[in-house]
Amino acid sequence: MAFTDAQLERYSRHIILKEVGVKGQKKLMEGRVLIIGAGGLGAPAAMYLAAAGVGTIGIADADVVDLSNLQRQIIHATKDIGKPKVQSAKETMQEMNRDVEVVSYHEWINASNITDIINDKNYDVIIDGTDNFPVKFLINDACVMLKKPFVHAGIIRFRGQLLTYIPGKGPCYRCVFQNPPPPDAVPTCRQAGVLGVMGGVIGTLQATEALKYLLGLSGLLNGFLLTYDALTMEFRKVKLAVNPRCPVCGSAPSITTLIDYEQGVCDLRSDHSAG
16 A cells, blocks of 8 residues: 555654654554454553554444543543434544544444354454453353454553453463452442543553554563552562363363353443443
8 A cells, every 4th residue: 555645644653663664554554453342441442553553443332422531531522412422432533543444333242243253354453442351251252263363451549451362372361360359349440430540551552552452563562461559659470370171261261252241340341341
């Protein structure tokens, strides 16, 4: 593909990086990323991926924008209250960069549709922007079965965490956390609160991981859990191990079909997007 003069100028700060260059920017423009959740994590991730020129970005969420979202979900504005989040996100991203194809899925992710959505554009990498343990495990299981990389993250109060899964090259989310917690065992952001900028810090790191993967760069958080505490301004990087008896990615998996777990921690109808 040939770059227009406008594209060369738009992406010039990428192109002068030796790790990116013209070839790398072409990879980004041919890349396909699916973001599940257009909330606190998905909002900054989507905006930075669009700004970077990722060619196809999918956004899946069935929620609508409300006033309480605007403290942190920066892809939405006051004028968007009552609008589907995927519509608001698409409009913001396309206004930012017309090079990007934004594909919206105005539906909740569940066991019956996640495979079709991931396969719809043959997405290269998935970003988990949900605030919902049952859906996080569903995303993990689907990506393991479909051999798709994904970037997990979670935020609450003043803390956040993320890890990246690369098929066959490290532990999956279930290797580390095994099963969804019991209902009401862990509070949601709605119940416990979250500092607005946490989504920006962690969601931007998710976008960073996706860009590095598309560019073929090393140093991904594959096999590591990165945690961040905003009160102490400390990052910790914890080495993770593959669980050979993991029920989904282990040598003899017991989970071979996708299922919808008990809603438990978050109500799928009202608290699907992170933060």
